[in-house]
Amino acid sequence: MTSDTTQSEVTAERTELLRDLISRAQVVLWDFDGPICRLFAVHRAEQVANDLIEWLESQGLHGLLTETERKSVDPHVLLRAVDRRHPDSDLVAELEERLTQEELRAASTAWPTAYADPVIRTWTALGTRLAVTTNNSPLVVAKYLSGRGLTACFAPHIYGRTQDLHLLKPDPHCLNRALRALGAAPASALMIGDSVTDYLAAREAGVPFLGYARAEHKEHRLQEAGATTIVSSLETVLKALRAQA
Template sequence: MRELISDAECVLFDFDGPVCRLFAVHTAESIARLLRELAAELSLSALLSADLRASPDPHSVLRGIAGQRPGPGVVERFEAALTREEITAAASARPTPYAATLIAALSTRGRQVAIATNNSPLAAQHYLDRQQLSGYVGGRVHGRTADIALLKPHPDSLHRALASARTRPERALMIGDSVSDLRAAEAAGVPFLGYADDGAGAEALRGAGARHVVRSLEHVLTALITPTFGPDAPF
């Protein structure tokens, strides 16, 4: 843990999970349902597989629509609808324990902090502003673009985050809570630290090959702020 954090000049956070629970109140299920209602309104329900018609994940619904290559402007309309709902969700998102303190501690100790997420960058920025964390991130918020094919596990958002921080991949650290975060970090050549607040999530990350997984960001914070006094020091 201490090596991971001490070697990192820039720490990239996934947003929903490591920074906050975005859909704690305004749920993902309700947003996925709204996107399906939009598909029905546009006579596009036939483009959704049986799995997507029952999926609680709005990103899966968006990917499903985009993968069918509908007419001009259709994907943009769905993405805009998802963005509006994510901004609404950001207003009631619940902070991940120790995330804000860790972000502040990283920044004040000379590390750059960036966000690399599949969520709308507008939603992430709204949350950071509300939690008074924007100054620590310095505008390095990189999220979903109009090209849905570039969502993680594609490393696009990580590449943009690294470029904004002017940091080489091997001198960064990605903190993520999903296998797609892990795969994006691997593709970008960025060391990865998995975060999972339950055993099932931790096991999924380890099963996918994550070498380092924590159940609380307190461990990362402790490794960052605890002085090293020799071989018996923590971590």
């Protein structure tokens, strides 16, 4: 068997797995930042994280974060760290509100993920119900979807960050909320996510998972976590949906 033949067989098998996931999905749970858009494409996440760190320092809390946490470019890492040390505190509430305001600023300049809009519209046209399950603020999701004319494809099913920060993914809380609201069994749903926390939340909830990995290192992380079906472009999903229509 030649390497070309082997590669063709692998591609065909992956395509069949993807088509099977899509055909069985009656409900699709979308992560937001990544599969739907690049939220911090212009208003950079690194700057948001730095601004949050500076605010903490201005409160006399320079020693609250570890050196590793201080170097993180993910604002959610900082939020989780502060919540672990001061759960349910006014400090955490203020930090979360500041992050929400930064996310709202970012939503105005977010870049749509390639093919996300037509995939969302096509799935909706096929009668599949959609929800957003995210660690971002639901206010941010609503703002972005409104700007893209996609609100009707999801509303009212937007399940984002709450004040109970320990329930952020990888906890399956937001996925379970969506499933209950939609009256859907986990096996009848599909989650699209781009991070290990998305995969772990889906696995815990019993929801089949489709990984989206625009970058090779993200694909490797998802594979190492256990994800088996991963696409590098939503164009693959769009083609599968159109073939199903």
